[in-house]
Amino acid sequence: MGAGAFAVLAANSTHGSPEKTAASYFTAWRGGDVRAMSRLVFQVPDDFLERHLALSSSLGVDAIELTPGTLRMTGDETAEVPFTGRRKLRELGWWEFEGTLRLAVREKGWHVLWGPETLHPLLKDNGILELASVQAPSVELVTSEGDRLPDDNYADHYLEKLADAYPHEKGTALQAILPDDSTQTLISKVAKPKQQKTTLSRAVQAAAARALDGVSDAAVVAIRSSTGEIVGVADRLEGGSKAFTSYFPPGSTFKTVVAAALMDTGLSGSSQVECPATYQIPGFRSFTNAGSADRGSITFTEAFAHSCNTTFVEEVTTRMEPGDLIEAAAPWGFRGMQLPTGAGGACGKIPEPEELNLDWLGEAAIGQASVQATPLCMAALAAAVESGVWRSPRLLPADEAADLDGPPLRDVELDAGVIDGLREMMRSVVEYGTASEAGLPEGLAGKTGTAEVGGGAEHGWFIGYRDDLAFCVFVRNGGSGRSAAVPIAVRFLQGL
Structure with a gap:
């Protein structure tokens, strides 16, 4: 092959592979090396480092485990890797989640296409993850025999009034504030309520x-x-x-x-x-x-x-x-x-x-x-x-x-x-x-x-x-x- 032809081929070649880029990204993420992660991201956001550190700090993340799934090509120059993960939160223990790492050829090389949802799907469109103080009833109301109350019992109003009358226990919950301003509790930790018998048969x-x-x-x-x-x-x-x-x-x-x-x-x-x-x-x-x-x-x-x-x-x-x-x-x-x-x-x-x-x-x-x-x-x-x-x-x-x-x-x-x-x-x-x-x-x-x-x-x-x-x-x-x-x-x- 002539030198000119070789130069053209080299100019048109794609550096790396989606498998290697994904593997490198997950390795850096597991190790908390955010700077190494950023080098694999195309057009890395200015707040990339800040977002990662802030999430870990605000949620009290002590460890993270990531398990990539099978890479699948979604086009000639696009791919994605589904993955499962779990973060160990200081106050709540292990929290499992799922996500998708998206990749594409950009500037003649495979890069990660990063968005906040890469950290967690619920962070998409300005979603927020935060720890919140919550209260839960200190009692679990049961029948006079100590049994669970029947489903669809039409007594909810009275049971709620009874439960609310007892002191509530404080606890912690991981909550997601979604784009529509609704709140979703992902995991929580409160003291186990004691059983309180009612007179209901x-x-x-x-x-x-x-x-x-x-x-x-x-x-x-x-x-x-x-x-x-x-x-x-x-x-x-x-x-x-x-x-x-x-x-x-x-x-x-x-x-x-x-x-x-x-x-x-x-x-x-x-x-x-x-x-x-x-x-x-x-x-x-x-x-x-x-x-x-x-x-x-x-x-x-x-x-x-x-x-x-x-x-x-x-x-x-x-x-x-x-x-x-x-x-x-x-x-x-x-x-x-x-x-x-x-x-x-x-x-x-x-x-x-x-x-x-x-x-x-x-x-x-x-x-x-x-x-x-x-x-x-x-x-x-x-x-x-x-x-x-x-x-x-x-x-x-x-x-x-x-x-x-x-x-x-x-x-x-x-x-x-x-x-x-x-x-x-x-x-x-x-x-x-x-x-x-x-x-x-x-x-x-x-x-x-x-x-x-x-x-x-x-x-x-x-x-x-x-x-x-x-x-x-x-x-x-x-x-x-x-x-x-x-x-x-x-x-x-x-x-x-």
């Missing part, structure tokens, strides 16, 4: 949650009657409403309280009462039964079973004063009080209107007017009928709940004779009344409720108890208690 919680699958704007609250422990809460109420704290008119479920008040005036379950289709309070408004049902002369228990509005309006307005009903409701939790469950809560309230007249009293007798209750409160009411004692409900063991939310409200012993009468009445609702032939199990006692709401569909309620388990089902704007709430109760009880 895994079986009851699972049954309550599954009963609400496919149902919107509804809640189920279940309580162990003998202790006040909340053993299940599935809350799918919408618009920020919560089963523990949001008030709704209880409708005919409040007739349980009214029946107790009427028995204190001398009525008994066997007393004969009238249940006409319509009843007008003399000089005031009239009231009508659902479906304009006229049942004539029946027992008070039968009137309760069939939820006769006219019976309750007549008996209350002829036997009681408005203030009497407010006073009679107080032992059942209708005192406008907060419930120290551990995650907060409220019971019932009956705000006095400017004019306490018989119209108001008639409406209050059927759970309307200014009568308000939370689903939690109505579950506690059902538990009180079963046990004979109104107890302050709680989500944690008694001492833990008291530490977080204050001492429990005192127990209220209820009149044994009145309680016996209410139990018979609530059994009659299921046996032959408004909740009969609905698929409810034997031994269940309950009360349906349909609450009128101005400008919307009725709220559906059902409260009940069986075998030391009391519960409330509430469906906002769902229709009648029988059509909306009872089917959920059936699914709940079948799931136990």
Whole structure:
């Protein structure tokens, strides 16, 4: 070959190879020789050295390991090498990552095409990696049996409130701040939380949650009657409403309280009462039964079973004063009080209107007017009928709940004779009344409720108890208690 031809070939030749350039780059990177790395980079950025040193310094990198994959040609003069790596961070230990080293022929030689993403893919487009101080709950909430809570349990709001009430542990996290300003935690190190038992039963919680699958704007609250422990809460109420704290008119479920008040005036379950289709309070408004049902002369228990509005309006307005009903409701939790469950809560309230007249009293007798209750409160009411004692409900063991939310409200012993009468009445609702032939199990006692709401569909309620388990089902704007709430109760009880 002539000297001229050799000179042309040499001028057109490419120096080095992608394999050798990549190998040299990884060797220099492993050794922390940033200057040697920079000599292999085409058009090395002015801050190349600074970026490498700053990342290692800010993250506390003590060591780095790199494992190149197989080089692949992506064009005649371009190639890339996928690689895995891990950095040992002083505070967090080993952190694994993946990346790609890109190479190309530039100025007749193979060079690294460097970008911040070569250090880590998340540094692309001005992404940031940084260590951050984080806080994590010091407790892991579990069931009363010590088991993990069911998935999709619809109790997240209450569990988060409980967890947030405990002191949080400080820790460290490696975070990426992405170009869209979102934050991604890559690894973190915090103290392992201790297990904290709640009062929730895994079986009851699972049954309550599954009963609400496919149902919107509804809640189920279940309580162990003998202790006040909340053993299940599935809350799918919408618009920020919560089963523990949001008030709704209880409708005919409040007739349980009214029946107790009427028995204190001398009525008994066997007393004969009238249940006409319509009843007008003399000089005031009239009231009508659902479906304009006229049942004539029946027992008070039968009137309760069939939820006769006219019976309750007549008996209350002829036997009681408005203030009497407010006073009679107080032992059942209708005192406008907060419930120290551990995650907060409220019971019932009956705000006095400017004019306490018989119209108001008639409406209050059927759970309307200014009568308000939370689903939690109505579950506690059902538990009180079963046990004979109104107890302050709680989500944690008694001492833990008291530490977080204050001492429990005192127990209220209820009149044994009145309680016996209410139990018979609530059994009659299921046996032959408004909740009969609905698929409810034997031994269940309950009360349906349909609450009128101005400008919307009725709220559906059902409260009940069986075998030391009391519960409330509430469906906002769902229709009648029988059509909306009872089917959920059936699914709940079948799931136990």
